[in-house]
Amino acid sequence: xxxxxxxxxxxxxxxxxxxxxxxxxxxxxxxxxxxxxxxxxxxxxxxxxxxxxxxxxxxxxxxxxxxxxxxxxxxxxxxxxxxxxxxxxxxxxxxxxxxxxxxxxxxxxxxxxxxxxxxxxxxxxxxxxxxxxxxxxxxxxxxxxxxxxxxxxxxxxxxxxxxxxxxxxxxxxxxxxxxxxxxxxxxxxxxxxxxxxxxxxxxxxxxxxxxxxxxxxxxxxxxxxxxxxxxxxxxxxxxxxxxxxxxxxxxxxxxxxxxxxxxxxxxxxxxxxxxxxxxxxxxxxxxxxxxxxxxxxxxxxxxxxxxxxxxxxxxxxxxxxxxxxxxxxxxxxxxxxxxxxxxxxxxxxxxxxxxxxx
Amino acid sequence: xxxxxxxxxxxxxxxxxxxxxxxxxxxxxxxxxxxxxxxxxxxxxxxxxxxxxxxxxxxxxxxxxxxxxxxxxxxxxxxxxxxxxxxxxxxxxxxxxxxxxxxxxxxxxxxxxxxxxxxxxxxxxxxxxxxxxxxxxxxxxxxxxxxxxxxxxxxxxxxxxxxxxxxxxxxxxxxxxxxxxxxxxxxxxxxxxxxxxxxxxxxxxxxxxxxxxxxxxxxxxxxxxxxxxxxxxxxxxxxxxxxxxxxxxxxxxxxxxxxxxxxxxxxxxxxxxxxxxxxxxxxxxxxxxxxxxxxxxxxxxxxxxxxxxxxxxxxxxxxxxxxxxxxxxxxxxxxxxxxxxxxxxxxxxxxxxxxxxxxxxxxxxxxxxxxxxxxxxxxxxxxxxxxxxxxxxxxxxxxxxxxxxxxxxxxxxx
Numbered sequence: 001x002x003x004x005x006x007x008x009x010x011x012x013x014x015x016x017x018x019x020x021x022x023x024x025x026x027x028x029x030x031x032x033x034x035x036x037x038x039x040x041x042x043x044x045x046x047x048x049x050x051x052x053x054x055x056x057x058x059x060x061x062x063x064x065x066x067x068x069x070x071x072x073x074x075x076x077x078x079x080x081x082x083x084x085x086x087x088x089x090x091x092x093x094x095x096x097x098x099x100x101x102x103x104x105x106x107x108x109x110x111x112x113x114x115x116x117x118x119x120x121x122x123x124x125x126x127x128x129x130x131x132x133x134x135x136x137x138x139x140x141x142x143x144x145x146x147x148x149x150x151x152x153x154x155x156x157x158x159x160x161x162x163x164x165x166x167x168x169x170x171x172x173x174x175x176x177x178x179x180x181x182x183x184x185x186x187x188x189x190x191x192x193x194x195x196x197x198x199x200x201x202x203x204x205x206x207x208x209x210x211x212x213x214x215x216x217x218x219x220x221x222x223x224x225x226x227x228x229x230x231x232x233x234x235x236x237x238x239x240x241x242x243x244x245x246x247x248x249x250x251x252x253x254x255x256x257x258x259x260x261x262x263x264x265x266x267x268x269x270x271x272x273x274x275x276x277x278x279x280x281x282x283x284x285x286x287x288x289x290x291x292x293x294x295x296x297x298x299x300x301x302x303x304x305x306x307x308x309x310x311x312x313x314x315x316x317x318x319x320x321x322x323x324x325x326x327x328x329x330x331x332x333x334x335x336x337x338x339x340x341x342x343x344x345x346x347x348x349x350x351x352x353x354x355x356x357x358x
Numbered sequence: 359x360x361x362x363x364x365x366x367x368x369x370x371x372x373x374x375x376x377x378x379x380x381x382x383x384x385x386x387x388x389x390x391x392x393x394x395x396x397x398x399x400x401x402x403x404x405x406x407x408x409x410x411x412x413x414x415x416x417x418x419x420x421x422x423x424x425x426x427x428x429x430x431x432x433x434x435x436x437x438x439x440x441x442x443x444x445x446x447x448x449x450x451x452x453x454x455x456x457x458x459x460x461x462x463x464x465x466x467x468x469x470x471x472x473x474x475x476x477x478x479x480x481x482x483x484x485x486x487x488x489x490x491x492x493x494x495x496x497x498x499x500x501x502x503x504x505x506x507x508x509x510x511x512x513x514x515x516x517x518x519x520x521x522x523x524x525x526x527x528x529x530x531x532x533x534x535x536x537x538x539x540x541x542x543x544x545x546x547x548x549x550x551x552x553x554x555x556x557x558x559x560x561x562x563x564x565x566x567x568x569x570x571x572x573x574x575x576x577x578x579x580x581x582x583x584x585x586x587x588x589x590x591x592x593x594x595x596x597x598x599x600x601x602x603x604x605x606x607x608x609x610x611x612x613x614x615x616x617x618x619x620x621x622x623x624x625x626x627x628x629x630x631x632x633x634x635x636x637x638x639x640x641x642x643x644x645x646x647x648x649x650x651x652x653x654x655x656x657x658x659x660x661x662x663x664x665x666x667x668x669x670x671x672x673x674x675x676x677x678x679x680x681x682x683x684x685x686x687x688x689x690x691x692x693x694x695x696x697x698x699x700x701x702x703x704x705x706x707x708x709x710x711x712x713x714x715x716x717x718x719x720x721x722x723x724x725x726x727x728x729x730x731x732x733x734x735x736x737x738x739x740x741x742x743x744x745x746x747x748x749x750x751x752x753x754x755x756x757x758x759x760x761x762x763x764x765x766x767x768x769x770x771x772x
Contacts, residue, residue, distance in 0.1 A: 080677045087677065088735075232761075240757045244750055251746040258739040261675035 026214075030234035033220045040110035041218060041238075042245040043103050049246045050100035051206070053253070054138075057093035058195065065145070067191035069184045072147035073267040080264060087261055094262035096253055097139055101283050103249075104132050105348075112321070112341040115332045116219035122322040124212040127205055129319055134202045139281055141194040147187060152268035153278045155190075156182045161291065164304045183270065222332050279355060286348045287311055289355030318344070376417045377425055378409040392496040399497040405458050412436070412444060438484040442470050445489045469568035476568075478530075485526065487569075492516055508566075510555045514540060517560045536560075539616035558584065578608035585609075591700035623658075626699065627651035649704035653711035654695050660718035661688050667725030674732045681724035688717035 015021055032041060064083060066075040079086035108128065111117055117125040144155045159182060163173035178185030220229055232238055280288050287307075294303040317324075317340075325337040382393035397403050402411070410417050414431030416424060426432045436444065446467030448454050455464050470476040475486040492508055499506035507516040518537035520526055527534040540546050540560075548557035563572060563580050572580045578598075582589025592598055592608060601611055612625065612632045625632050626647045627639075637643035665685055671678045691714030698706040 077677065077679070081680065236760050237757065240753055240760065244753045244757070247746050247750050247753065251743055254739060254742050254746075258735050259675070261677070263675070264677055264679070266679075 027235045028233075030214075030217075031231040032218050032234050032238040034230040034232050035220065035224055037110075037114055037221060040106075040114060042242060043107040043110055044213070045242045046245055046249050047100055047103040047107055048206075048210075049249055050096045050103055050253075051135075051202075053092065053096040054100060055199070057089050057096065058199075060089045061093060062195065067145065067188050069147055069187055069268070072145060072187060073264075076146045076264060080261070088257060091257035091261045092253060095256045095260075097142060098282070099249070099253060099256075101132075101135050101139060104135055105283075108132060109341060109345055113338060114219065114221045115325070115334065115337060117322040118219075118222070118326050118332055119322070119330060121212070121216050121219060124209060124216060125322050126319065127209040127212060131202065131205055131209060134198055134205065136283060138194060138198050138202075139283060141190040141198065143281055144182075144187060144190045145194065146264060147268045148265035149268050149272070149275055150265050150278065152182060152270065153274045154280045155186065156274070157278060157288075158280060158284070159186075161304065161308070164302070164308055166305060181270070222334070282352060282356065285355035286351035289351045289358070292355075314344075376408055377420055378413075378415070378417050381422065381425075395497040399499065401498055401500050401503075411448075438488055439479055439482065441488040441490055442467055442476065442479065466567040469565070472570070473565070473568045474570050485529070487520060491520070510557075510559060511549065511553070513559045513561060514546070514549070536616045539614075543616060543618040544620055545618060572607075574605055574607040575602065577610055581609045587697050588700045591697065595700065595702045597702050621696070623651040623654045626654075643702075646702070646704045650699055650707040653704070653708045654692070654699075657688075657692050657695060657711045657714045657718065660715060660722070661685065661692060664688070664718045664722040664725055667722060667729065671725050671728035671732065674729070676728040676732055678724060678728050681721050681728070684717060684724070685721045688714050688721060691717060 032038070061079065064075055064079045064086070066072060076090065080090050081087070083089075111125065111128065140155075140158060143151045145151075159173050159176050162176055163169045165172055174180070176186070176189070177183070178189045220226075279285060290311075291304055291307045294307040296303050298306040321337065321340070325333050325340075327333065379393045379397055382389055384390070385393070392409070396409065408417060409415070410431075413436070414433050415426050416430045416432075419425035419427075426434070450464050450467045452464045455462055470489075471480065475488070478486045479488060494507055501508050501510075503509060504511070506512065514537060521532075522534050522537045524534040541550075545558045548554040549559055561569070562584075564570060578589050578592055588609070597611075598608070601608055607615070613619075613621070624630060627633070628651075631647065631651075633644065633647040637647060639645070639648065668678050668682050668685060672682070691710055695707050695710035695714060698710050701707075
């Protein structure tokens with residue numbers, strides 16, 4: 001039991017050095033709008049929560065994981081069969097990675113449909129999209145790490161696609177693989193990306209994204225009259241609600257991890273032929289299936305190249321949404337943006353399902 | 359009349375070197391067939407052989423009398439008895455064959471002459487198979503070609519064209535049910551149903567060009583070309599001298615010749631046991647057979663039980679791949695026990711089965727532990743979910759308290 005005097009002394013000592021009262025002051029004045037779409041505000045926080053889970057479980061996995069073709073599969077097998085609660089840590093890591101990307105997608109589309117990208121939040125939109133890209137890069141690099149048959153061949157397909165990019169394709173594929181083929185160098189490289197490069201960039205960008213969100217405050221849909229919007233205090237009212245969402249997410253995550261432990265599959269054999277029905281993780285399924293549908297040649301160009309060019313244009317169009325989605329006068333092109341959002345969402349859902357079932 | 363006129367016109371207009379094909383292609387019926395088949399489907403045409411290489415004549419002449427002139431070596435309608443020697447003209451010439459198929463053997467004719475077919479043909483019996491009966495004529499394909507009548511998947515039917523002909527076979531005093539029997543066998547199942555090209559068909563046991571029924575004394579050696587371990591054990595077993603003295607053909611005594619079925623412990627003990635045909639259950643031999651059957655049955659059942667549990671655990675998401683690999687070793691032990699039966703003594707079978715039983719027990723334990731672990735995970739999940747629900751309820755109550763205490767904040771920013 002700390003005496004009240006000592007407690008005040010410690011608080012004063014910290015205040016002198018950290019200036020925590022400024023943060024307390026900021027938190028006490030921060031508010032969150034209350035309206036019919038307030039529920040979508042929770043998904044940014046849920047994504048953050050799942051990222052934290054990723055970091056924590058990833059650190060635990062690092063204690064045993066060995067990034068070499070000879071040991072990677074066996075070390076993961078050791079984690080899930082011999083290490084106390086290793087199965088849970090690995091399963092939670094895999095499930096939370098997928099749930100995090102799902103939550104990030106929901107967060108992105110909620111921003112689009114609530115038009116929260118508009119001035120002055122363009123940089124928050126851009127940093128958010130970059131974070132989504134990083135999350136997918138985490139997924140792509142982490143998928144290979146157990147060194148199982150499916151992940152090995154999916155990485156082969158993925159890096160082959162990178163090789164189709166004009167001019168820099170070959171160099172890009174070589175950079176990713178660390179050689180001409182997916183092998184030990186690729187595994188070491190992907191491990192480095194997954195546990196050092198990507199976390200470093202993501203953490204910095206995450207800080208920027210959160211700072212931008214705090215700076216601009218929570219956006220409200222443009223169709224709501226400002227004077228009719230109620231609000232609640234961020235702390236403790238919204239914070240407690242967010243905490244509930246995190247607990248609910250933890251319950252879902254734990255249930256999935258315990259009832260459907262993430263499969264380890266068979267160890268990769270680079271000399272074996274590719275198994276039938278090889279496909280990437282679900283969040284890459286839509287572009288993967290689209291590229292499969294594109295004919296080998298479109299006019300004078302290679303079909304895959306045309307497909308990749310199409311995706312690049314789509315990405316640019318999407319990234320620039322805050323700029324073409326708002327008129328010079330600052331009015332939101334609601335119909336255009338909502339239409340584009342619905343079209344993209346429909347495309348992603350339909351093609352992902354087709355890619356999964358076909 | 360119309361055909362003859364057309365043929366003359368075709369020959370007259372043919373500027374190509376091979377007038378055989380030009381003229382015969384406008385004929386009808388059997389005379390047209392070679393011209394329709396040979397250029398497109400025959401492997402010889404692909405290597406630039408032409409009609410004259412077998413039939414003689416002069417393909418540069420447009421006049422039929424000049425092109426099919428006996429003075430130019432033309433042979434009208436080849437005699438069946440002359441066919442093997444005619445084919446051998448090239449196929450026994452190592453220098454020539456080396457140009458087209460360097461790895462192909464050149465002793466087919468020599469082998470044929472040792473075969474039942476070849477010996478009968480030499481005696482003037484032209485109802486026996488010659489080269490064209492198996493390989494076809496004018497549309498001869500490489501053996502590896504799926505449409506070739508001697509492709510491994512089609513060979514049994516090709517042999518059966520003659521050997522299932524009861525009338526023809528009666529003439530030669532042999533049975534005609536071999537193909538019907540073969541179609542019930544494990545070998546046919548492997549070949550036709552699983553598409554295993556290495557599965558035995560007629561030629562695997564009888565030879566192809568030198569086709570002859572294996573002698574009784576060499577049956578084990580013939581089966582042993584694939585089933586090496588079984589042959590070794592059989593040759594050292596007490597059955598070998600007994601079967602030999604009986605004039606019985608080794609493996610076929612228990613397994614039959616063409617209708618070879620899936621072997622199993624029921625062959626050793628029980629009502630339909632093959633052992634029981636000679637050994638009374640109360641005799642030493644009968645008792646040994648029963649011991650072997652019991653050991654194999656027991657191991658098989660234990661492995662099945664362990665495999666079922668491991669599969670159940672695997673489908674529940676448990677990582678049991680190491681135990682499943684170990685289970686594979688148990689199956690190998692079962693296989694060894696089954697092979698050891700051919701020593702016709704219980705001890706080797708029981709030794710192999712005991713090794714398998716130890717593995718079955720180990721994997722069974724692994725399966726049980728995995729399922730136990732699955733159950734404990736579910737209990738842990740339930741407890742965690744209860745804790746989370748209680749926390750959520752607490753948070754909800756805290757929110758209600760805070761909401762009732764708090765006042766509305768300022769207007770929201772856009």
